[in-house]
Amino acid sequence: MQVAYTNVNVRQRNRVASQQGIASVKIALLLPALLLPMASHAAEPVTGRWVTEGGKALVEIAPCGKTLCGKIARVLRPVPGKPQNDVNNPDARLRNRPIVGLSILTGFTAAGAEWKGSIYDPERGKTYRSVLQRNADGTLNVKGCIAVFCQSQTWKPAR
Numbered sequence: 001m002q003v004a005y006t007n008v009n010v011r012q013r014n015r016v017a018s019q020q021g022i023a024s025v026k027i028a029l030l031l032p033a034l035l036l037p038m039a040s041h042a043a044e045p046v047t048g049r050w051v052t053e054g055g056k057a058l059v060e061i062a063p064c065g066k067t068l069c070g071k072i073a074r075v076l077r078p079v080p081g082k083p084q085n086d087v088n089n090p091d092a093r094l095r096n097r098p099i100v101g102l103s104i105l106t107g108f109t110a111a112g113a114e115w116k117g118s119i120y121d122p123e124r125g126k127t128y129r130s131v132l133q134r135n136a137d138g139t140l141n142v143k144g145c146i147a148v149f150c151q152s153q154t155w156k157p158a159r
Contacts, residue, residue, distance in 0.1 A: 043112065058074040069117075084099050089125045105132075114132065118130055129146070
């Protein structure tokens with residue numbers, strides 16, 4: 001009777017060890033799959049040339065040292081009779097700067113799935129906290145924020 005009891009114990013131990021081995025294999029296979037969603041939350045690249053909402057300007061976003069910045073590369077729809085300078089800038093010394101070449105996006109760094117920095121609106125002469133994020137359709141969501149209130153625009157890639 002003692003021998004039969006030992007054989008049962010050995011079979012139970014083997015079954016438990018086998019189940020633990022299967023569990024280890026499952027964990028080893030599932031771990032990379034669990035980590036993939038984390039990798040997909042990295043910020044999509046936003047560098048390139050973008051047409052602002054309403055087709056007013058062409059903005060070029062490129063690296064500026066360790067951050068990204070964006071400059072107005074071209075005014076696509078100039079307003080007749082309106083000066084092509086930064087006339088609304090609160091700093092009187094900067095009001096003669098031409099709009100073309102004006103840096104409007106500054107200090108953007110990747111923050112999860114977004115890029116965070118500052119945006120300057122030359123029409124109002126104001127700088128806002130900003131968030132950039134690539135949309136699934138290839139467009140760029142551009143937010144300008146004051147405290148918790150944000151306004152968004154959708155920029156299209158230039159062709």
